[in-house]
Amino acid sequence: MNVDPGQADAILVARVLAGEKQAFIALVNEYQRLVLHLVFRLIPDARDREEVCQDVFVRVHQKLNTFRFESKLGTWISRIAFNTALNFIKIRRPILQPLNNEAEFQAAGPGELDDERRLIELVHRRMGGLSVEEKSVLTFYHLAGMSVTEISEIMGRPEGTIKSDLFRARKRLKDELEDLL
């Protein structure tokens, strides 16, 4: 029997609120990739990422009783992830360094890595130079496959702003990596 995702989430949330530990573990397993994607792009230090991801799910557990199913559970968790990562960045602002395409392209990975993989790595590094909002918008849109409306809901910004952030961020990346694309 197929259960629609909304109904499955409702059942999962009810079980977590009833104090079922296995249900919470299932919830974490279900949404940890989504959270990691965002945290991976926003938090530069790999050592901090797991801690931030844990903080996100601890908050999810604390606030789950306030979730009213007015949006998808994934959207709601993404909003918590975004705010948690944002708070973390405010406390520990990363130091940005000037980048050099060619040198970085060579340094992006060992020789046996194919160009495609190096380009992915380089794009990720270049995203470090974008604003938090631009990085988040790119991640939600391209990696999590969310719509502009959903992103607008998560970030609490108008759809027009999300669209212009998307355009500006992609154009900047394209211009910066022009010779490698």
Add this chain to the structure above:
Amino acid sequence: MTDETTQAYLDGDGPAPADEGNLSKYRRLYSALAAEPDEQLADQFAMRVAARVADQSVVNLGNILTVLTVTALGIIALLAIALSLPYVTLELSVFAAPFSWIMQLSLTWVYSAGIVVLLYCIDRWVSASQAEF
């Protein structure tokens, strides 16, 4: 303009652009942006989070009990003061006599608050013992 039309096309929101070179660059960029990172969370990640939540639940229960203990001590102190005040000095007793109704009202309020706190405490205890966290 070519960037706008190219991005709109790739977002499924416009006609194909004329500049094929630019389109090709954007295609590669879109592909790189959509590539999932290699990094993964530890296998035991969910278990670790669950353990952290369980630890916090214990801490929260401890905090609630601390607050309840302080509240209970406060209530006892207030009661002691309220009951002993008329016996401290004759002047105080004479002074307090016309306001005894306030004292009675306060005592009623304090008793009610105590009962509410007690019920809340029992409720939390029962919930905590039923939940796995």
